[in-house]
Amino acid sequence: MSAVAKLGDHVIKNGQLIPSDQAVVPVALREVQYGFQTYESLRVLHGEVVHLEDHLERLRHSCDGIKLVPPCSYEDIGAWVHLLIESDHIGDATMKIQVYGGPEAMCFVMAAPLLSYPERYYRDGVKAITYHGERLLPTCKTGNLLLQYMALEEAKRQGGFEAILVDRKGDALEGTRSNFYAFHDGKLFTAPDEEVLGGVTRSRVLKACKKLGIEVVFRSPKESELDAGYYDEAFISATSMAAMPVTQINKVHLPGNRKRTLAICKMVRDWELTDN
């Protein structure tokens, strides 16, 4: 009798369960070289996928945005997510859907241990830097990620956790893998929807703000304002982070007590279990 399959043993490629070490792509394939690819990262908690429909909807938006035709339907992909959970007896995990386009289109569904962060990141907040550069298609999750890679590496070199991307107008739009928000005078400032990734988590952050009576202003924080200490509390949001306090940006420490961020974070986390 073979051992019971567990998290990480398999990957699904175009509907077929294959061993994880066979989840490879040819170096010479044009779509691999050019990053003609879309993706989603999802949370699985107690065997349940969090906000699956939202992720599939965003995947569709990303594919449409770059005219990538997946080799299957979005319903298929959703079914494959469930298939992998069952096959590998997955409880908690971070799952990734990755779709390559072109004549040999491929869809991979992969699982890894649940991405989570130390409690002190939430208690003490994390450091971010600003980084100048503009995403090609901000509302789509694609393989065009070199800017994000370089920015995050620079943040790490400076002892930071995230880099906030600043455009040529000086607007601090979003993180390399997160959305970005900052409080001034009780109001929350964040980029307009059309300039950033429409986060599955971002939409819940905004809903939480409504519930908590926090006014949201859709105007990006300026880098110059961040450097001048204009904001007293800031945070980033992502599927893996919910809402994570940012207590230092470049050399500026933010004085806020993070209560509002943590209230938003708790609400977003609670909704993961109720599919709100």
Added chain:
Amino acid sequence: MSAVAKLGDHVIKNGQLIPSDQAVVPVALREVQYGFQTYESLRVLHGEVVHLEDHLERLRHSCDGIKLVPPCSYEDIGAWVHLLIESDHIGDATMKIQVYGGPEAMCFVMAAPLLSYPERYYRDGVKAITYHGERLLPTCKTGNLLLQYMALEEAKRQGGFEAILVDRKGDALEGTRSNFYAFHDGKLFTAPDEEVLGGVTRSRVLKACKKLGIEVVFRSPKESELDAGYYDEAFISATSMAAMPVTQINKVHLPGNRKRTLAICKMVRDWELTDN
């Protein structure tokens, strides 16, 4: 006795000769997902590599530009190019060097049949379209190629051979895989060096212009000028193309007789064999 190895049988990965079908990368590897990668395409003619040192120098420039540390020296890579030519008894070929960075850095050297184009492309010229979008790091050849992929697909949909990328100022900078040039009043207009890829072929095109007494103006043709028929002859250059006449841009047909382009093309091709 095993069959004699031939073009395409092998790939070199970090110095090791492996069967081509094993030239794969893990889908889940961050550097693959993010396109943290640089590359070069080279011509091999009669077993000789054309302008190898220039390509290695540009590869170094690309790696430095994105802080990618290859798993080997550039001399190693040059030696591997020769090793593959010998191992697979390569006469004419297009070779590709592809370097992935990160903790598991990898360098691949691959060969494919020599990329060439029908003679009528040179005789009659090709059609190009303009496409709006800006490259992240124009002087580096990296895996951040989604814009180029989308632009070229759009060109093909419109029956074109190349898309010329136009920035937000309306400047027609370069093709998706080529540099771009247009004649007006006997002068050749092309983008300033710092705004485009420093082509190995581009430098020879410029040298040919000097020899031929053609004045070069380093100012990008404007999209509005192209649409207004301001230029009477245009061409694109690349390793695989040398200098290829462009006789239609969007709906505008260029009246030029292409003699200047073909003179430049011949000179660039001749230098391939003398390593000039």
